[in-house]
Amino acid sequence: MRILLTGGAGYIGSHTAVALAATGHEVVCFDNLSNSRAEVMDQLETITGQSIPLIVGDIRDRTSLEQAMQSHAIEAVIHFAGLKAVGEAVARPLIYYDNNVRGTLSLIEAMIACSVRTLVFSSSATVYGEPQYLPLDEIHPTSATNPYGRTKLMIEEMLTDIAAADPDWRIAVLRYFNPVGAHESGLIGEDPNGIPNNLMPFISRVASGRLERLSVFGDDYDTPDGTGVRDYIHVTDLAAGHLAALGAISSHNEPISTWNLGTGQGYSVLEMVRAFERVNGVCVPYQIADRRPGDVASCYASPDKAKAELGWEAALGLEDMCSSMWRFERMLATSNSPQATAT
Ligand code: NAD
Ligand code: UFG
Numbered sequence: 001m002r003i004l005l006t007g008g009a010g011y012i013g014s015h016t017a018v019a020l021a022a023t024g025h026e027v028v029c030f031d032n033l034s035n036s037r038a039e040v041m042d043q044l045e046t047i048t049g050q051s052i053p054l055i056v057g058d059i060r061d062r063t064s065l066e067q068a069m070q071s072h073a074i075e076a077v078i079h080f081a082g083l084k085a086v087g088e089a090v091a092r093p094l095i096y097y098d099n100n101v102r103g104t105l106s107l108i109e110a111m112i113a114c115s116v117r118t119l120v121f122s123s124s125a126t127v128y129g130e131p132q133y134l135p136l137d138e139i140h141p142t143s144a145t146n147p148y149g150r151t152k153l154m155i156e157e158m159l160t161d162i163a164a165a166d167p168d169w170r171i172a173v174l175r176y177f178n179p180v181g182a183h184e185s186g187l188i189g190e191d192p193n194g195i196p197n198n199l200m201p202f203i204s205r206v207a208s209g210r211l212e213r214l215s216v217f218g219d220d221y222d223t224p225d226g227t228g229v230r231d232y233i234h235v236t237d238l239a240a241g242h243l244a245a246l247g248a249i250s251s252h253n254e255p256i257s258t259w260n261l262g263t264g265q266g267y268s269v270l271e272m273v274r275a276f277e278r279v280n281g282v283c284v285p286y287q288i289a290d291r292r293p294g295d296v297a298s299c300y301a302s303p304d305k306a307k308a309e310l311g312w313e314a315a316l317g318l319e320d321m322c323s324s325m326w327r328f329e330r331m332l333a334t335s336n337s338p339q340a341t342a343t
Contacts, residue, residue, distance in 0.1 A: 001246070002026040002073055006059050006107060007080030008052075009036035011190040012122065012179055012235060014044060016078060018188075019239035021048040028072045030065065031081065032058040035193070043187040059103040065110035076118035076250075078242055079107060082151070085197060086126075086294070089148035100151035101158075108162060120172045120245050121159060123152050125231070125262070125299060127175060135302040138175070138258050145294055156258075163256035171255060172245040177231035177262030177301050179238050181321040182328035189328030190235075200232070200321070203273060204329045207282040214284060216269050218291035223298055227269035231262040231300035234316035234324070244312035262301025263314040272318075279322040 003020060007013045008029025014036075017027045021044075029041070033056060041054045053072070057064040059081045068074070082100045083089070089096045104121075111117065128136050129143035144150035156173055163169045180200040182189030195211070196202045205211040219226040241261040249257065267275070273284050307313045 001075045001250075002028070003246070004069060004072070004074045004077045005029050005080060006077065007031055007036075007082065007122075009033060009038065009040050009054060010080055012176075012238060013078075013080040014040050014188050015183060015235045016080070016239040016242045017044055017052055018047055018183060019236070019243055021050050021052060023243060026072075027052050028068065028074065029054045030057055030059070030068050032056065035083075040188060047183060047185055047187055060099070060106050062106045062110045062113075065107060066113050069110060069114040069116055074114065074116055076120070076246060077107065077111060077116060078120040078122075078246070079104065080122045082122065084148065086146050086148050087197065089151075090146055093147035096147050096151050100148075101154050104155045104158065108158075117166070117168050118170045118246070118249060119159070120174060120242055120249070121155065123156055123173050123175045123258075124149070125175050125177045125260070125301065127153050127156060128299070130296055131299055134298060135264060135300050136260065137302040138260055138305050160256055167255045169255045170249040170252065171257070172249045173256065173258040174241060174245055175258065175260050176238060177233050177260070177299070179235045180232045180325065181234040181236065181316070182324040183236065184320075184324055184327075186324065186327030186331045189325065189331075191328075191332060199230075199269060199272060200276075200325060203276050203284050204325050206284050206286075207276065207280065207326065208329050208333055212285070214273065214286040215289035216273075216286050217289055217295060219288045220291075221297035223268055225268050225270050228295055229266040229268050229298040229300065231264065231266055232272065232318070232321060233261060233263050233314055234321050236320075237261075237263075237314040237316050241306065241310070241312050244306075244310040248310050257309070259306040259310060260301040260303055261306060262303050264301055264303045266298055266300035267318065275318045276322045276326070279319050280326040282326070
């Protein structure tokens with residue numbers, strides 16, 4: 001298939017581009033580079049041996065999207081483009097509604113104009129809000145606890161209405177749990193601007209000495225060791241999940257389907273710290289700090305629906321997550337001009 005990846009230069013988009021190119025799909029990335037660098041395309045060429053086109057554009061610019069889809073005869077879209085920082089969303093909600101919600105509306109309009117009705121959407125486990133039971137399955141009630149989560153929920157609802165109005169749509173809503181890790185080459189990965197919000201990039205930077213110590217946000221949760229438990233999924237597994245979803249919706253009769261992409265296995269913050277130290281032979285100094293507002297004790301997926309319907313399940317464990325992240329961190333440290341994804 002000829003597939004447009006909005007946000008294709010970003011962390012998950014670039015890894016999915018690799019997976020799609022490796023299986024013979026033609027990939028075109030469309031990205032405004034607000035949280036990524038054009039140089040990632042060079043890394044993708046090194047990894048895949050193929051030159052993947054990048055169109056620098058904004059999804060809120062419908063004309064530019066239509067031109068991209070027409071000139072590349074696009075048949076399906078995987079929609080990664082969006083802003084994703086919870087703290088920023090609380091402080092500046094309007095840019096989240098504008099970028100994520102309006103951007104998706106503009107994308108849908110452009111797709112309709114170009115008669116493209118196959119879409120995979122990057123949603124998030126954040127739509128489950130405070131877990132009412134675990135593991136979280138796809139029928140768990142949804143709610144939003146912050147404006148970022150609300151944009152994901154609004155988009156999911158918008159897509160449901162669109163699919164109800166026109167059953168020719170084939171839409172996959174993928175709810176990611178906690179994506180971590182990097183491509184095995186260490187050439188692409190996640191390198192957030194500023195101080196990382198997420199645990200694993202923070203651990204990586206402490207291990208390399210770029211940051212002094214990790215603050216563990218709370219050790220008094222109702223979990224085995226008191227620290228927060230999450231479902232960490234290797235970004236390469238996540239990328240494979242997109243391929244599986246695309247294959248499934250292309251042959252399914254349902255206009256819209258939702259799948260969790262997680263492992264079903266929860267690990268605590270301290271388990272992640274120890275795994276990173278053990279796998280990479282490094283030291284990650286940490287201190288126990290106050291709980292972070294808005295955090296839940298535990299959050300992990302039921303991956304059963306994805307396994308049954310997509311024939312997909314995560315294959316890579318903690319060891320691959322930790323070692324690939326460290327390889328990418330070393331690449332950043334040794335490279336004079338890091339060609340990594342800035343996320
Ligand atoms: P990322 O920031 O690395 O990638 C997003 C890409 O979209 C970036 O390259 C950015 O430049 C681009 N972009 C943003 N706004 C755009 C716009 N208006 N027009 C064109 N391009 C635009 O983030 P990621 O981690 O790869 O996340 C991809 C998607 O997955 C996002 O929608 C995110 O909300 C979702 N998601 C991510 C996580 C996570 O922890 N990484 C978890 C759940 C869901
Ligand atoms: N944590 C620390 N110290 C840190 C960072 C995180 O102790 O410096 C802890 C958190 O308290 C939590 C765990 O590590 O217990 C994971 O935190 P992350 O910030 O890495 O991930 P979250 O589960 O909070 O959220 C992530 C994304 C959200 C997304 C959600 C579900 O940031 O956008 O996964 O997909 F919605």
